[in-house]
Amino acid sequence: MSIMQSLFGGGSRDLLGLDISSSAVKLLELSRRGDRFHVETYAVEPLPPNAVADKQIVDPKVVGECIARAVNRSGTRTLQAALAVSGASVITKIIQMPATLSENDLEEQIKVEADQYIPYSIDEVHLDFQVLGPSSVGTGSVDVLLAACRKEQVEQRCAALEIAGLKPRIVDIENNALQNASLFLQHQMPDSGRGKTIALIDMGATTTSVLVLHNLQSVYTREQSFGGRQLTDDIMRYYGLSLEEAAKAKRFNSLPEDYSFNVLTPFVADMGQQIDRSLQFFFASSSQHAQIDQIILAGGCAEIAGVDRAIQEQLSIPTVVAKPFAHMSVSPKAKPAQLAKDSASLLLACGLAYRAFDPA
Numbered sequence: 001m002s003i004m005q006s007l008f009g010g011g012s013r014d015l016l017g018l019d020i021s022s023s024a025v026k027l028l029e030l031s032r033r034g035d036r037f038h039v040e041t042y043a044v045e046p047l048p049p050n051a052v053a054d055k056q057i058v059d060p061k062v063v064g065e066c067i068a069r070a071v072n073r074s075g076t077r078t079l080q081a082a083l084a085v086s087g088a089s090v091i092t093k094i095i096q097m098p099a100t101l102s103e104n105d106l107e108e109q110i111k112v113e114a115d116q117y118i119p120y121s122i123d124e125v126h127l128d129f130q131v132l133g134p135s136s137v138g139t140g141s142v143d144v145l146l147a148a149c150r151k152e153q154v155e156q157r158c159a160a161l162e163i164a165g166l167k168p169r170i171v172d173i174e175n176n177a178l179q180n181a182s183l184f185l186q187h188q189m190p191d192s193g194r195g196k197t198i199a200l201i202d203m204g205a206t207t208t209s210v211l212v213l214h215n216l217q218s219v220y221t222r223e224q225s226f227g228g229r230q231l232t233d234d235i236m237r238y239y240g241l242s243l244e245e246a247a248k249a250k251r252f253n254s255l256p257e258d259y260s261f262n263v264l265t266p267f268v269a270d271m272g273q274q275i276d277r278s279l280q281f282f283f284a285s286s287s288q289h290a291q292i293d294q295i296i297l298a299g300g301c302a303e304i305a306g307v308d309r310a311i312q313e314q315l316s317i318p319t320v321v322a323k324p325f326a327h328m329s330v331s332p333k334a335k336p337a338q339l340a341k342d343s344a345s346l347l348l349a350c351g352l353a354y355r356a357f358d359p360a
């Protein structure tokens, strides 16, 4: 596989979607029967704090062992995985190139010109590109999505996978995987998303990814440092607990009665403000879109009871929690009841597992 193919990768069957996030390793394997998807295996294996920080794997051995536990627990026999990179070391840009260039010439030309677009030395990055189609900017040119990721980030992830005996087959970009995953949310969208502007918000432990889709195509992306970790910090501060104690109390719901009113409700209001701010950035960046038709909440923060109603009231935008598996059948091996509970935080893993069905 040339490095130019390594970011988006090629199609393959029997592929695990593997989201190595800041709080856990999430593994998901899908199969397809006709146009219906089926969950073959899944596992969520918590990571120790700070094993992954700022989207970087700090300790490949700890993460590799965690992936191995996820693989064992899921019962999968698939060894190939799709994983994602994101954060500051990933750069995407749409550039224009002459439409007449062959694929090979395009690759050569992009390699030559890439340093204009990327703030790192070309030797330090993996490069990939996808021709999007005719450009509206100049006749005779095509829009090309250029993606670059620092080799270090890819290599750390691959090292962790190899410790677990897995082979990295596809390295995707998180926002691209989230856009793919939105296909599994069409059943929740008004008019199945056609002609609609929909904000998909994945609020995890440390990061919030905002993806605005119009007509199911991504028109805006933004990442913010905000997530459930903030709620853990609020709990620590309010009740004078250590990080471990606060995380445990949050997970096992063992907090005093005033928690809901004094800590959780203000946090949910914060979530609303963060989302509102991102949407204001989106409106400021786009003259074509003046309204959001729906918010879809994903990530662990979407699991907070009643969060959809609270955000809907605060922002006056119809809001739902992502249910990517609602129209899928689930193998008993994939523990359907637990899967339903974790479903909102598995969206990225869904988008990665979906890469199994890329045209070869």
Ligand SMILES: Nc1ncnc2c1ncn2[C@@H]1O[C@H](COP(=O)(O)OP(=O)(O)OP(=O)(O)O)[C@@H](O)[C@H]1O
Residues within 6 Å of the ligand: 021, 022, 023, 024, 203, 204, 205, 206, 207, 208, 227, 228, 229, 250, 298, 299, 300, 301, 303, 304, 305, 344, 345
């Ligand atoms: N029912 C719940 N109530 C409150 N918080 C929850 C609930 N379920 C999960 N969370 C929080 O969601 C967060 C984990 O979400 P998620 O799995 O989406 O994060 P992540 O993908 O590991 O993080 P990131 O994407 O930021 O790297 C944790 O902070 C966790 O405490």
Ligand SMILES: [Mg+2]
Residues within 6 Å of the ligand: 021, 022, 202, 204, 205, 299, 348
């Ligand atoms: Mg996440």
